Amino acid sequence: MKIRPGLAMAVSALAVMLSAPVQAADIIVTNATLFDGTGSDPVKNANIIIEDGRIKGVEIGDTSETATLVIDAGGKTVMPGLINAHFHLFFDFYSSPPVNPATSDETAEAYIRDVMPGRLQSHLEQGITSLFSPIDYAPHIFNLRDQVASGEISGPRLFISGPILMHSGNHYACSGDTDAAKAWCNERISLPIDTPDQARASVQKLVSDGADVLVFDAVSNQETLQKDAFSAMIDEAHRLGKRIVSHNLDARDVPFMLEAGIDGFIHAPSLFRDTDGTLLTEAGKRGLPLPATLGFYQRYIAEGHANSADIEEYETQKHNIELMYAAGATPLFASDMPGLPAPEVVPTVTGVMSGLGLDNKTILLSATRNVARNLLGRDDLGTIEPGQIADLILVDGDPLTDLAALTRVEVVIKDGSLAVDKR
Ligand SMILES: [Zn+2]
Structure with a gap:
């Protein structure tokens, strides 16, 4: 008209x-x-x-x-x-033994209907107004994000990656007790990147499904890193205007990932202690986002459950985090610890970060502006x-x-x- x-x-x-x-x-x-x-x-x-x-x-x-x-x-x-940069909504590794509350589409839907609203409200009551979920069940996590956005469910604004990009095979989180549950879990939380073409196709699917930030795992189900597939994956994400960060990554593969253009980390690179800084210093110098997801380790150690391998793993992660922070990596407020009761999130994460020597202002910015800008790529949030x-x-x-x-x-x-x- x-x-x-x-x-x-x-x-x-x-x-x-x-x-x-x-x-x-x-x-x-x-x-x-x-x-x-x-x-x-x-x-x-x-x-x-x-x-x-x-x-x-x-x-x-x-x-x-x-x-x-x-x-x-x-x-x-x-x-x-506050913005929690790493929390899985469908898993509960906090209970002992760990519980996987969804083992099929029906149980995932029931979990969203019966349990999720209370959990999300509880996070909101702690002042957490946004939350990044890296790896949760698709399409359920996409639906949940939309239900929160429309106001149908009250809770923190959700940013999601959907399934994780990884070499095909079993994901360690898929501990369902039947083969059917395990198959369902793997199908819902992972997308394969075994070849460059497959990596590009999986990235395209995630982007068309509406992922906010893409997440990959580079330590599972492969003898040596399939560099051509990871290069294609990162390139395709950037071509489509998305950030892509690592969930699990061997510190020895970080130089390659930097060359390929990785945008950050939601766990510290692990498996190898970078004693002389040759692997990880550059990531710090670039100011890449990096959370200190050490809460689980500290809890296991404090409760006397950790064996020597756990303690070695913890010390390796802690060393690598300290090295990267000292070099200039951007700290992110992130709990991980799926299943952690909401009231424990803030004290746990601030305790970990303070323990690493970060000052209060850095911690406050890590939970607000810096996670919005450096991880989520949002300049309309966090200030x-x-x-x-x-x-x-x-x-x-x-x-x-x-x-x-x-x-x-x-x-x-x-x-x-x-x-x-x-x-
Ligand atoms: Zn995680």
């Missing part, structure tokens, strides 16, 4: 007159000490104005803005919602600035001086709506 120019001008002028002077914002958070996630120092007496799911503005001191809902932060800290998606939390205390404040989340706003209010 075409509108005559004069009429169009009149219509738009009327729209401005109707909307501009009378519209109140949706939410104003007043009297906040604002840690905005940009790297700047916190500012006191901040007002955060939220409208249509976005940050409309940040004003210091008095504001003339009005809103449907005013939340007085009482001088407490307001910061961007509190005009135009950003309005995901923010109110915490009791100053997490810059006391990380335990992050466990005292009082209010969660996600997508510009009040999602949790514990006050």
Whole structure:
């Protein structure tokens, strides 16, 4: 339909007159000490104005803005919602023995219907407003992401990789007790990359299915690394505009992966201790994203379950992480530990990161801006600035001086709506 120019001008002028002077914002958070996630120092007496799911503005001191809902932060800290860079939603390795709650499409659907809403809500209540799931069952994880995005299920915004790209064969997570369950699991969580053509086809399938970031495993089911297939996989991901990161990777293969263009890591490269830094320093220098997913090891060791091989594996990962952080890798806040009860996520991850010597500001940025930018490739999340998606939390205390404040989340706003209010 075409509108005559004069009429169009009149219509738009009327729209401005109707909307501009009378519209109140949706939410104003007043009297906040604002840690905005940009790297700047916190500012006191901040007002955060939220409208249509976005940050409309940040004003210091008095504001003339009005809103449907005013939340007085009482001088407490307001910061961007937390983003967990690595958590599998369908697995439970936390229980002993580990539980695989889905062994068929029917049980996966039932799990989403009966269990998942409670689990996701629990993560949201901890201030986790986004979560990256690397490896979960397709198509169920794609459906779940859509159900959360539409508001049908309340929970953190999900970013997903879907199945993992790997050499064909059994994936270690497929511990279903029957052959049928194991076959179902492998089919749902992995896509093969045995040849360059197959690697490109699998990447194309993931991208057309809607994966946000692609994830691969380079240690399973092969004697030596199939370099031509991995090169094709990474090239195809980039050709289609997607980032691709490693889940499991031998440290000795990192130089090749850097040459091929890998975008980061969601576990530290393991299996080999890079004692002289020749393998991993370059990845650090490039500032590639790297989480410290050491929580499981530390738990096993603390509970006395770890054998000498476990401890050696832990020490290797820890050494490689420290080396890469020292060289400049970007720390990411990530728990992994599928099945970990949500209230334990923040204390576990901050404990691991502090134990590695990271300062509180680095840890806060690792859970906000840096995971959004460096892993997810999103510049509209992870900071509190005009135009950003309005995901923010109110915490009791100053997490810059006391990380335990992050466990005292009082209010969660996600997508510009009040999602949790514990006050
Ligand atoms: Zn994982």
